[in-house]
Each structure stands twice: as C-alpha cells, then as structure tokens.
Amino acid sequence: MRRLHPLSGAVSVGRGLLQGAFFGVIAGTTLAGLLGLPAWTGPLMIPALALVLGGFALTRYYRFTYEIEGETLRVESGVFARQSREIPLGRIQNVDSRQGVLNRLLGLAVVAFETAGGNATEATLDAVDKGEAERLRRLVQRHGEARAEPETEASAVTGEAGDKPSPGPADDSPAHTDTQELFDFSMRDLLIYAVVSVRPAAPVLLLVGLPLGIDALLTVVRFNLGLVGGPTTVSLAVLDAFGPPRLVAFALLTALQFLLAALVLSVALTVVEYYDFRLVREGDDLRYERGLLRRYSGTIPLSKVQTISIRENVAMRRFGFATLVVETAGYNGGNGETGQGVAIPMAPREVVYGLARDIEPFGDLDFDRAPTRARRRYAARFAIVVGVLAAVGYAVDTVLLESGYWWLLLGLFVLVPPAAHLRWRHRGVTLDDDVLATRTGFWRQTTRVVPYYRVQTVFVGRSPFQRRRDLATVTADTASTSSIFGGAARAYDIDDERAAQLRDVLRERLYTDLLARKAGRDG
Secondary structure, three states: OOOOOHHHHHHHHHHHHHHHHHHHHHHHHHHHHHOOOOHHHHHHHHHHHHHHHHHHHHHHHOOEEEEEEHHHHHHOOOOOOOEEEEHHHEEEEEEEEEOOHHHHHHEEEEEEEEOOOOOOOOEEEEEEHHHHHHHHHHHHHHHHHHHHOOOHHHHHHHHOOOOOOOOOOOHHOOOOOOOEEEEEHHHHHHHHHHOOOOOOOHHHHHHHHHHHHHHHHHHHHHHHHHHHHOOOOOOOOHHHHHHHHHHHHHHHHHHHHOOOOHHHHHHHHHHHHHHOOEEEEEEEEEEEEEOOOOOOEEEEEEEEEEEEEEEEEEHHHHEEEEEEEEEEEEEEOOOOOOOEEEEEEEEEHHHHHHHHHHHHOOOOOOOOOOOOOHHHHHHHHHHHHHHHHHHHHHHHHHHHHHOHHHHHHHHHHHHHHHHHHHHHHEEEEEEEOOEEEEEEEEEEEEEEEHHEEEOOEEEEOOHHHHHHHOEEEEEEEEEEHHHOOOOOOEEEEEEHHHHHHHHHHHHHHHHHHHHHHHHHHHH
C-alpha cells in the first residue's frame, strides 16, 4: 500500500500545530477567566493543544494508504474509526487534480476520483506529487480504453494495473494514447470572455463584502452626494433635504458605480479561474487545465457524455461567440468548483459547434417555435409581475418617500409585449436523425443537445395555466447531474397534441437507436 507524499504529511502537521495553538489561546483565556485558574495555565494550553492536533494529523497521515489492486482502487483511512473503500476502476468517471498556491510551490497535487451516480467525490488523495497524479490518471484512462477495446488493450492494463504498480517509465508513458490540442485561451480572448460573461455571484460577493469596506463605502456615498448638489454628511436627514429628481439621480449614480465594481470583480474572478486554459484530446477523453492561483486539471470521458449544452448570452451572440458545456453521467464535466462542465469557456460560434459535432454528430438545427398563444401566456405573466411591482412601489412611496412618483413604475407595462415576444422567439425544439435539441433563454440562450440513446425518461407536464391554453412542456431526462438539479432538455409550451407526439417519437427513436448500436457492436 502506498502513502501520500511526505511533504503532504508535513503540511498537515504544520496546519494542525497552528490550529492547536489558535484554539489553545482561546481555550486558555476562556477557562482561566471562567474557572479562576492560575495565570500560567493559559499559556500552557497553547503547546498542549498544538501537540494534540499536530499528533493527530501525523497519525492520520500514517494511517492513510491507497493502492490500485487489479481492477480496484483501494483506500484505507481513519485514526479511531478505520474505513476501507474499494472503488472499481470501471466506475470511475474522472480523475481530477487541483493545486493551491502552497501545493504548486511544493510540487504536489490533490487527486479526486469521481464516480458515476452522484456529484460527490468518491475518494480524495491530499496530496501526491505530480508524477504520481499523472500515473493514477493514466492507469484509470487505460482501464477505460481496455474495457472499450479488450482485444487490443487488455494485456497492457493487466500489466500496469496489477497488485504493485511502480511509477516507472511503463506506467508514465503515453502508450497508444494520441494527444491533440483542441483549444487554448490567449490573454486577449480571456479578457474578452471575462467582460462579456458577467458572473451572477459578483454582485452578491460585493454586497457581502460591503460591511468590511464601510469606510470606502461612506467615501463613495459622500462623493455622490456632492455630485448631485446635496450635503456631504451621511444621515437619514439627507432624504428629507433631497427632492425627487436629486434623489433619483443619486440612486442611479450609486447603482451605476455598484454595477461597475461588480463587473471589475467578475472580470478578476474569471481571469483567476480560467487563466491559461487548455483543452486537449487524449484517446477517448477530453483533458483540460486552467487556473492562476489554484491550478485545476481534469478529464471529460467522451464515452459517457449525456448532454451537450451551448450557451450564448446577449453580448456573446452579438459578437459571434459561444460557450460549450459537456455533462457526463452523475458528474458535471470536471468543474465541480462552479457547477458548470465547461469544455470551452468561449470561442467563435462555428468552433464551438464544430467541437460539439465531433463529440456527438448532429446536423443543422432548425428549431420549431411554440404556438403564438404561448406568447400571450408570457405577456400575461409579465403583466402580473409589473402589476405587483407597481403595487409595491405605491406602498413604499405612500409610507416612506411620499414623492407621488410611484406611477412611473407603470411605464414598465410598455416592456411587456417585447419581453413576451423575445421569450417566445428564443424557445424551440427540433428532432435530428440522432439527437433531440432544445433551445431557451434570451439573456442567456442555452441550446441542449441530447443523443436519443442517452434519454432515460420522457414525460409531459401541464400546469393549470398551460392546460387552459392547450399547452404542455416535454422533458427529456438523462443521467447527468444537470438533469438531477433541473437542467434537463425541455421543450416549453408546445401544442398539447404535439407534446404527445414528441413523447412517442422520442421513445421510438430511443429504442431504435439502442437496437442499432447493439447491432453495430455485435457486428
């Protein structure tokens, strides 16, 4: 059985010593005050707890072992309660690795083994050297190739995945795996992607961090008050001194500055995450690397792809760019940190569609839109939302502001017809010879491509409002994590009869495709 790298044990012990010293300070101070202990007992707690936690970390390091035995990854861990896990190599979907700043300096990597049937990591090795991480990845990859082509690969896997594999040249050599670089991110492309793909988390992080930068916030507020001709003293009395025009100008200026700061934060987060992004093809797998401060590396097994998604927000569509997302069974494509299985963060639209067709062949997609009565349904929904906003605005203005300008919110009704039309226009469904494709979304348009043989469940849903207009939504579920959490391919608000026909056609093509693939394997 193998152990983790010795430097990993040293880091764990050092972390345990620091944590023990920190808790020792807190515990010593608290106990001395509550129990009236002598003054020397407080400092004594610091080395005592440091030694306890450091010793526990050292024991845990020595009690953690792993090995690939035959066709199984065996991991044993635990200090007091021992655990022994045996993971069949055939169940492993991905072998991903990540390096924080400290691990990059030490030449270490954390290796995570992901299996089908869930989104949780089955086993984590924290940490091994980069050569060992690469050896483990290649062993799992070759085992998958051997399962796909037992006649040509079985002997190689048997020789390299035995009871005691050694990290020699035979293990680390690429063997029969060809490597082809598919995509890399230049700094210019990365900056463009960072600007046009605003992260929804950026405004949230900015709001959460506002209390930490209260002095800077007050400075900005004073500056804005001065620009609109108000007093520079920040207080609630300022609202009484402001007339509605200046109050609106102050609110708009502050909101604009907040959005600009959120954009800067979003750009920084994107650059840090996708710096030096590279995508290569190794045999039947896609392999990616990315990250500035923390370096991530992982695989996307093409043989287990469930859904291909192509995403384009408004800005990306304007300049002809798109994002490619590949989802595999029970796993989101090697990007557990963000929840998005991004194979290509951004590339010209034709490049994205070209790679998507290489992964799962399909023809030109000509989408059928929902019937026009679905557009009237969207208009009614948006009108209700605007009515609620106007009512809330009236209540706030009556109780707090007393400006009399609440009726300006009624102007949002002008946006209802174009909003309903855009939603209707950007939804559709089509059936190709080999795949089902759906499209939805205006601000972020998502096109999902699902091979028929990957469909697990097809069901038709009708809400009370849909039944009133003879509409239905058809959902095609797969085994991907996205489907589990509501990201399945859906044909929204199609005609009721068309929905029933679509369900039957999907079921028929699923069986036909499965029989054809079985006949091809037997032949």
